[in-house]
Each structure stands twice: as structure tokens, then as C-alpha cells.
Amino acid sequence: MTTTEHVGRNGVDTATLFATIDAVRADTDLAKFQFRATNRWVAGTHNRSTIHDFHGAKQEMTHREPFTFDADHPPVLVGADNGPTPVEFLLHALAACLTAGIANVAAARGVTLTEVSSTVTGDIDLLGILGLSDEVRNGYQQLRVGFTLRGDDPEKLRSVVEQSRRRSAVFDVLTNGVPVSIDVDAG
Amino acid sequence: MTTTEHVGRNGVDTATLFATIDAVRADTDLAKFQFRATNRWVAGTHNRSTIHDFHGAKQEMTHREPFTFDADHPPVLVGADNGPTPVEFLLHALAACLTAGIANVAAARGVTLTEVSSTVTGDIDLLGILGLSDEVRNGYQQLRVGFTLRGDDPEKLRSVVEQSRRRSAVFDVLTNGVPVSIDVDAG
Numbered sequence: 001m002t003t004t005e006h007v008g009r010n011g012v013d014t015a016t017l018f019a020t021i022d023a024v025r026a027d028t029d030l031a032k033f034q035f036r037a038t039n040r041w042v043a044g045t046h047n048r049s050t051i052h053d054f055h056g057a058k059q060e061m062t063h064r065e066p067f068t069f070d071a072d073h074p075p076v077l078v079g080a081d082n083g084p085t086p087v088e089f090l091l092h093a094l095a096a097c098l099t100a101g102i103a104n105v106a107a108a109r110g111v112t113l114t115e116v117s118s119t120v121t122g123d124i125d126l127l128g129i130l131g132l133s134d135e136v137r138n139g140y141q142q143l144r145v146g147f148t149l150r151g152d153d154p155e156k157l158r159s160v161v162e163q164s165r166r167r168s169a170v171f172d173v174l175t176n177g178v179p180v181s182i183d184v185d186a187g
Numbered sequence: 188m189t190t191t192e193h194v195g196r197n198g199v200d201t202a203t204l205f206a207t208i209d210a211v212r213a214d215t216d217l218a219k220f221q222f223r224a225t226n227r228w229v230a231g232t233h234n235r236s237t238i239h240d241f242h243g244a245k246q247e248m249t250h251r252e253p254f255t256f257d258a259d260h261p262p263v264l265v266g267a268d269n270g271p272t273p274v275e276f277l278l279h280a281l282a283a284c285l286t287a288g289i290a291n292v293a294a295a296r297g298v299t300l301t302e303v304s305s306t307v308t309g310d311i312d313l314l315g316i317l318g319l320s321d322e323v324r325n326g327y328q329q330l331r332v333g334f335t336l337r338g339d340d341p342e343k344l345r346s347v348v349e350q351s352r353r354r355s356a357v358f359d360v361l362t363n364g365v366p367v368s369i370d371v372d373a374g
Binding site: 010011012013016017020021024025028031032033034035036037038039040041042043044045046047049051054056057061063064067069071072073074076077078079081083084085086087088089090091092093094095096097098099100101102103104113115116117118119120121122123124125126127128129130131132137138139140141142143144145146147148149150154155157158161165167168169170171172173174175176177178179180181182183184185186187 | 197198199200203204207208211212215218219220221222223224225226227228229230231232233234236238241243244248250251254256258259260261263264265266268270271272273274275276277278279280281282283284285286287288289290291300302303304305306307308309310311312313314315316317318319324325326327328329330331332333334335336337341342344345348352354355356357358359360361362363364365366367368369370371372373374
């Protein structure tokens with residue numbers, strides 16, 4: 001049955017996905033979300049974030065549990081390696097966003113996936129953040145994503161990746177930037 | 188003793204920090220790093236990244252263990268909530284990078300910290316990624332960071348935050364963007 005096939009294709013509940021899009025089309029305020037993370041310094045370059053509550057669909061919501069993540073520098077960067085560096089989390093965010101989009105787009109199009117794996121690499125010259133050059137930027141010079149997809153026809157798979165890229169929130173933020181304001185309570 | 192005070196201030200080994208900066212100044216190739224994440228799709232919007240190896244200081248290195256992170260969508264966004272959303276990891280990365288910088292800058296300046304905590308919020312209108320508007324961007328419209336610092340003189344603490352911002356890799360990437368290339372093996 002078509003319905004049965006589409007509910008659960010690639011693990012995506014396409015019926016609910018389409019119903020959600022219809023609901024948002026009818027009331028666009030449902031699409032206004034605010035995500036949040038709180039962070040606390042532990043010692044040295046080691047600190048920990050908690051991600052739990054967010055606002056969306058006109059209400060306060062929570063993830064099913066508070067997710068906590070440690071970040072640190074490795075010894076070569078004078079840290080204790082209690083977690084990845086902050087910049088490595090950007091690579092995870094990019095891979096995760098594009099991959100979730102691939103799964104959704106493929107399901108919506110009826111494209112079967114058997115594998116989606118990727119490697120993201122980012123080149124960075126630390127002369128910037130170490131304050132040793134004013135010509136080298138602080139952040140990554142370039143990010144590269146290499147995807148391996150298996151399942152349906154290769155041309156269809158490539159088209160799914162392209163559509164995911166066109167609608168990826170993280171890809172947009174990383175390639176186009178976003179305004180960031182910082183307030184300090186140093187009372 | 189001055190030396191003892193400075194080694195370990197705020198948990199930062201300032202002697203090693205300064206020695207590292209001197210070593211890099213003498214051989215700038217030591218500053219060329221490449222960070223990496225691998226990701227594998229699990230089901231639906233659920234996928235998992237591993238962060239382990241990287242290149243830096245002219246050699247292949249690894250974190251002391253492979254760090255793995257799940258990402259997913261919450262039920263309201265048709266996922267199973269097996270982890271934060273990809274865009275929430277961007278908030279963690281920003282808080283973590285600025286906080287590590289604050290600890291390092293404060294230690295280098297001999298500024299004492301007793302607390303550094305922060306909340307990062309990001310506003311996003313999902314009309315973009317849902318394909319319901321071509322005028323709404325896919326990513327965050329704006330990020331706000333609120334820091335609370337305690338310890339030394341408030342003016343010194345504010346100045347430390349400002350210097351951390353000026354040398355933050357994640358702040359640079361998020362505010363200025365970075366080129367991203369995507370290759371697909373759909374063989």
C-alpha cells in the first residue's frame with residue numbers, strides 16, 4: 001500500500017512531515033523557533049553546554065532530556081582534551097544538518113537510501129587566534145564535505161543532496177554568516 | 188611566587204601557553220591545523236558524528252578518545268529527539284569558543300575568574316527550510332550571547348570578553364561565513 005510504504009520511508013514519517021508543512025502553511029507563526037544553549041566554564045579551556053528548552057510552534061518546549069556537551073582544547077593547544085574543540089562542533093553541525101535534510105528530501109521524493117555517510121574537514125591557520133598575524137583570519141579558511149550515498153539511482157541521490165544543501169539552516173549560517181550580539185554582566 | 192601564581196591561573200597553564208605561542212612564532216607551519224568529523228545517518232533525521240583525529244603542529248594527532256555526538260529533530264519537527272538539532276550545536280560551539288578564549292586571555296593578563304556562564308539564543312523562522320518562503324533565510328536570523336562573569340574588576344572582565352571575541356574562531360566563522368564545498372559519491 002502506498003500509504004504504508006511512505007510512512008516510514010528511510011525512517012521518516014512522511015505523512016506527519018507533510019501534515020506539519022500544511023499546518024505551518026496555514027499558520028506561519030508556528031514556524032517561529034528560538035533555540036538555546038547555556039554554558040558554564042569548568043577550568044582552563046574546558047567548559048560545558050546544556051541544551052534543553054526551546055520555543056517553537058507557539059509554545060515553550062523541552063527536549064526529552066537535557067543534553068550536555070563538553071568542549072576543550074587538546075594538549076597541543078594547551079588544554080586537557082575533555083572534549084572536542086569548539087570549531088569541531090561546527091563540522092558536526094554541518095554534517096548533521098545536511099544528512100537530516102537528505103533523509104527528509106529523499107523520503108518526500110520516494111527515494112530509497114541505504115547509506116549516507118560523510119566526512120567534513122576544515123582547514124584553519126592558528127596564527128589568527130594566537131594573535132601572531134593580522135592577515136590570517138581567526139576561523140576556518142575552508143570547509144569540505146564528502147558524502148557517500150547508496151540506495152536509489154545515483155542521479156536521484158545527487159539531486160537529493162543538492163536540495164538538502166539549498167534548504168540547510170547550518171549550511172546557510174556557515175556560508176553566509178549571521179549577526180551575533182554579545183552582552184556582558186560583569187557586576 | 189609569581190611563576191607559581193601564573194602557572195595554573197584559572198586552570199590555564201600560562202607558561203605552556205606562552206611557550207606554545209613562541210614556538211609557533213618561530214615556525215609558523217606549526218599553526219596549520221585541519222579538523223575533521225565523520226558522520227553516519229542512522230534513521231530519519233537521526234545521525235551520529237565521530238570526532239577523533241586531526242592534523243596539527245606538522246603531525247597527525249588524535250583526541251584521547253573518539254567523541255561521538257547524536258543529532259536529531261524533536262517530535263515537533265518530525266524527529267525522534269535522539270539528540271539536539273544541528274543548529275543547536277552551533278550555539279554550543281559559539282559559547283564554548285568564547286568561553287575558552289575568556290579563560291586564556293584572563294590568565295595571560297593575570298585576571299582572576301571565579302565564574303563564566305552564558306546563554307546563547309538563536310531565532311530562526313522555519314518557513315525557509317520548510318520551503319514555504321523564498322524570502323526567509325534558512326538559517327538563524329540573529330544570535331545573542333549573554334555572559335555573566337565574576338572575579339576581578341568588572342572593567343577588566345569586560346575587556347577580556349572583548350579580546351576573546353576579537354580572536355574567536357567560531358565567532359569569525361559565524362559572523363563572516365566560510366566557503367563550503369560539497370562532493371558526492373553516489374556510485
